[in-house]
Amino acid sequence: MFYVERGKKGKIVAIRREADTAEMELKEAVDDEIIEFLIDEKTNDSLIRLLASTDVGGMRVLEDLINLLVNKNIIMLTELPHDAQVKLRQRQQIRQSLGKETIIVDDII
Incomplete structure (x- = not known):
């Protein structure tokens, strides 16, 4: 489970293991929005960490x-x-x- 922070347009702008604020939304680790965010970040390292967290x-x-x-x-x-x-x-x-x-x-x- 991850906490996501959304920007003004409603898109995910950050993912965290713990909530920094009450507004952060709890999501499953393998979620289409989270995967899309990580792909957009263009960092294979983030995708590798997500894959490892589901192992x-x-x-x-x-x-x-x-x-x-x-x-x-x-x-x-x-x-x-x-x-x-x-x-x-x-x-x-x-x-x-x-x-x-x-x-x-x-x-x-």
Whole structure:
């Protein structure tokens, strides 16, 4: 989630992680207006940072998809490369130790 500041014409003029003023609007990270603003800024660095900020959620979606496929016996976890198996098990253990399987890291950061 990001806070956006709008100019007089209603277009986004700045994006921030925290609100500087009460007038700032809260928007999802992946939003057409935010992406358009970053493209207009002509900085690949900003787009790369936005892409990286969505990686955590994307990883969780992949974990959930893999778990679903394993639970439905469509694939076996052992069919994945060894390194992938290790990483998935590590993340699963960490989530279980947190006590809430559906937790997303963004929720606690």
